[in-house]
Amino acid sequence: MRAAPPRAALPGSAQWMISSLEGRVREVAEQVTDQVRSGVPGLEDPADARLLDLVFTAVHNAMRVFVDEALGREVSYLPVEDMFRKVGYRVALRGRDLDTIDQGMGIAVGVISDELRVSAAENELSAGALNAINDAVTLFVGQLTEQIGVGYRAGAQARSTDTGLARARLLAALLSGADADEVETQAAIAGWDVPDQVTVIAVETGGAALRADALGPQALTRTGRSPQPVVCATADADEVVAAIHRAAPKARASVCWPVPHGDASAAWTWATRALSLVEARVIPARPVVECVRFRTEIWLHAEPVLRRQLAQELLQPLFNETENSREILSETLLVWLETRDSAPAIAARLGVHPQTVRYRWKRINELFGDALHDPDFVVQLTLLLKASVPLWIAGDQSDFRRFREQEETG
Amino acid sequence: MTPALVACVLLAALPAVFAHAVPVARWVARARGRAAGVFLDDRAALALGPRVDTVLLDRWGTVTTGQLRVVAVDPVEPDHERNLRWFAGALGHAADDPVGRAIARLSSRGKLSQVERHGGSGISGSVDRHPVRLGRPDWLGMDARDDAGVTVGVQVDSRPIGYITVADDVRPHAPEDVARLRADGVEPVLVSEDTERNTRGLAEACGIGQWYADRPADDRAELVDERRRGGHVVAVAGPATVPEADLVLTDADVGHGIRLADLDVGRVATALALTRSAARAATRSRRTGLGVGVAGAALAAAGVLALPLAIGWAVVGCGAVALVAVGRAPS
Numbered sequence: 001m002r003a004a005p006p007r008a009a010l011p012g013s014a015q016w017m018i019s020s021l022e023g024r025v026r027e028v029a030e031q032v033t034d035q036v037r038s039g040v041p042g043l044e045d046p047a048d049a050r051l052l053d054l055v056f057t058a059v060h061n062a063m064r065v066f067v068d069e070a071l072g073r074e075v076s077y078l079p080v081e082d083m084f085r086k087v088g089y090r091v092a093l094r095g096r097d098l099d100t101i102d103q104g105m106g107i108a109v110g111v112i113s114d115e116l117r118v119s120a121a122e123n124e125l126s127a128g129a130l131n132a133i134n135d136a137v138t139l140f141v142g143q144l145t146e147q148i149g150v151g152y153r154a155g156a157q158a159r160s161t162d163t164g165l166a167r168a169r170l171l172a173a174l175l176s177g178a179d180a181d182e183v184e185t186q187a188a189i190a191g192w193d194v195p196d197q198v199t200v201i202a203v204e205t206g207g208a209a210l211r212a213d214a215l216g217p218q219a220l221t222r223t224g225r226s227p228q229p230v231v232c233a234t235a236d237a238d239e240v241v242a243a244i245h246r247a248a249p250k251a252r253a254s255v256c257w258p259v260p261h262g263d264a265s266a267a268w269t270w271a272t273r274a275l276s277l278v279e280a281r282v283i284p285a286r287p288v289v290e291c292v293r294f295r296t297e298i299w300l301h302a303e304p305v306l307r308r309q310l311a312q313e314l315l316q317p318l319f320n321e322t323e324n325s326r327e328i329l330s331e332t333l334l335v336w337l338e339t340r341d342s343a344p345a346i347a348a349r350l351g352v353h354p355q356t357v358r359y360r361w362k363r364i365n366e367l368f369g370d371a372l373h374d375p376d377f378v379v380q381l382t383l384l385l386k387a388s389v390p391l392w393i394a395g396d397q398s399d400f401r402r403f404r405e406q407e408e409t410g
Numbered sequence: 411m412t413p414a415l416v417a418c419v420l421l422a423a424l425p426a427v428f429a430h431a432v433p434v435a436r437w438v439a440r441a442r443g444r445a446a447g448v449f450l451d452d453r454a455a456l457a458l459g460p461r462v463d464t465v466l467l468d469r470w471g472t473v474t475t476g477q478l479r480v481v482a483v484d485p486v487e488p489d490h491e492r493n494l495r496w497f498a499g500a501l502g503h504a505a506d507d508p509v510g511r512a513i514a515r516l517s518s519r520g521k522l523s524q525v526e527r528h529g530g531s532g533i534s535g536s537v538d539r540h541p542v543r544l545g546r547p548d549w550l551g552m553d554a555r556d557d558a559g560v561t562v563g564v565q566v567d568s569r570p571i572g573y574i575t576v577a578d579d580v581r582p583h584a585p586e587d588v589a590r591l592r593a594d595g596v597e598p599v600l601v602s603e604d605t606e607r608n609t610r611g612l613a614e615a616c617g618i619g620q621w622y623a624d625r626p627a628d629d630r631a632e633l634v635d636e637r638r639r640g641g642h643v644v645a646v647a648g649p650a651t652v653p654e655a656d657l658v659l660t661d662a663d664v665g666h667g668i669r670l671a672d673l674d675v676g677r678v679a680t681a682l683a684l685t686r687s688a689a690r691a692a693t694r695s696r697r698t699g700l701g702v703g704v705a706g707a708a709l710a711a712a713g714v715l716a717l718p719l720a721i722g723w724a725v726v727g728c729g730a731v732a733l734v735a736v737g738r739a740p741s
Contacts, residue, residue, distance in 0.1 A: 325567055328539050352538040353520050355496035359540070359566070362489060 014129040029060035058083040085151030092155025166190035171220040177265030195233035197258040200267035202227040206250035214247035234258040257292040281394035300387035317367035319403040334385040418720035422706025425727025429699020434735035439688030447671030448681040459685020468648025469602035471673030478512035479579040485572035494572040512576040584616040587676035695735035702727035
């Protein structure tokens with residue numbers, strides 16, 4: 001926590017008056033914001049709504065800190081200063097000049113001073129006490145104005161930065177789940193209109209990285225990361241996927257279903273997981289992996305450790321079987337859990353004789369007993385098998401090995 | 411004697427020549443045999459048939475249908491009966507022995523893979539990806555059984571699920587046909603490579619009083635010799651030919667002996683009966699021809715039969731000889 005700047009202690013009457021204003025901090029902050037919106041030219045634009053929200057939050061927090069400090073409470077300046085730097089940064093990104101900030105600060109100080117005067121009159125505060133309050137306010141405002149300047153200069157520098165870097169930052173913001181402000185800010189710098197629905201693609205290039213210019217301006221991407229992320233508007237997805245394969249014919253692209261840009265981070269997780277599942281042979285290896293077709297697998301493999309532990313717990317009867325027996329019994333059990341069909345129907349699906357299915361069902365009942373009548377167990381078992389059986393079929397025997405190790409260690 | 415008289419005498423004696431020169435009885439026997447699935451093309455066999463007094467009946471095809479049949483399905487748990495039939499039957503389709511073929515009739519074909527035959531022990535394979543073994547109980551580590559017939563154990567997923575017993579499929583009319591042989595003076599003797607117990611059971615079921623058990627198929631010559639040394643004329647009925655036998659009855663075209671449509675003991679009895687009836691009919695027709703011929707010649711020589719009458723005598727006499735040769739078919 002940063003130490004408070006040296007400031008003259010307020011007389012007791014001033015502190016008393018300020019404490020009487022404590023309950024009105026929010027109301028005054030709203031007045032300031034309204035006055036700034038109406039007083040500063042150009043801020044009526046709907047695109048500035050978020051900026052004004054930020055202004056309100058910054059003013060409200062600043063007034064809260066001022067009151068707390070005046071009343072001798074312990075305070076931290078860092079959040080407030082950070083917020084005022086953001087205000088300056090945002091103003092610069094939107095291409096406004098410093099006059100806008102000066103006008104806004106002037107309006108804010110004016111509104112607050114008026115409030116203090118009225119309150120001082122109502123409370124018959126002495127001129128000395130009012131002057132002490134005004135001095136403290138002036139000092140605090142100066143300090144915040146300085147932070148706004150710092151933010152403004154950073155914003156102005158960002159605007160002049162290379163757009164490739166800016167697009168990379170926007171991509172990073174989208175994929176890291178940054179808040180809407182941050183995304184909007186980075187989008188403004190990059191000059192990329194963020195669409196309502198985006199498509200996130202994870203690309204295993206199988207060689208050299210994809211160059212951004214190969215995908216066209218509608219796609220965001222960055223090299224140096226494997227798999228390589230690509231984000232584009234959903235309307236452009238087909239074109240971008242085609243461009244990916246033109247640029248890297250051996251590439252495998254995991255294309256997530258359309259999501260709001262706020263969910264791009266989750267979509268990136270799903271797309272990369274789909275690639276991992278291709279690697280594990282749970283999902284068929286194709287040049288374009290359409291994640292929408294494998295949503296269940298992507299979902300079920302979201303918690304590998306949980307799956308593993310549940311498998312050790314629930315599938316113990318199967319682990320005592322041979323590899324072949326375990327595979328065919330679990331496959332049959334899964335089909336039954338999914339379809340609840342008759343033996344001939346299940347047999348047709350599995351490509352075996354109906355009596356084989358009846359035999360397997362008898363064995364399954366011997367292994368699991370009454371547990372198969374427990375709805376909770378059945379639900380867990382269904383999900384578990386859905387996630388595990390493809391792994392086993394693909395040759396992953398780690399569940400079985402782990403079980404054996406646990407058995408041996410007692 | 412005038413030439414006319416000589417001609418009359420020769421014409422009147424024609425039935426005797428006809429009876430000796432034309433084998434009507436053999437033709438009739440062959441025709442009747444063909445209708446009954448018995449092919450009497452070998453004149454030597456036709457001549458030997460009536461002398462046969464012992465017939466060695468091979469187990470396969472004579473008193474049995476030539477196949478085994480399942481007589482018992484014993485699962486280790488009652489619930490496993492259908493599983494036992496299914497898995498054993500499916501694997502049985504890959505077997506090349508009578509036991510396997512009998513078990514195969516328990517079920518349809520399944521998805522079979524990794525089939526291995528283990529000599530006389532059994533067979534193993536994968537049915538719908540389940541490892542299945544079918545064979546001697548001791549080979550499978552299962553308790554031995556003391557059932558009549560042949561009992562095999564069945565294992566699925568390395569777990570025993572039951573036993574299947576197969577036995578000879580006895581022809582339904584075998585006892586009657588065996589009795590018919592015996593009534594014709596032919597002693598049936600059963601020959602089998604099966605155990606003493608199973609062979610005795612089969613012989614008793616068919617009413618056969620003599621049998622040889624534990625005799626492999628290439629052992630028939632020795633048995634024939636043994637019987638012949640006892641003064642018997644021995645026929646052998648079976649799928650393979652035995653050169654040492656007096657008469658061979660087989661379902662294969664070996665160029666000699668009597669060929670049968672199948673080895674059914676009823677057909678064996680019919681074949682031997684046909685040879686006997688043919689021999690009897692031939693004897694009767696020769697005697698009839700001789701009598702009619704001699705009488706006719708005498709009458710012609712005495713001048714009783716003029717030329718037209720001599721011709722009529724010859725036609726009627728030959729007809730009578732033919733009728734006697736045709737005779738009645740054996741029952």
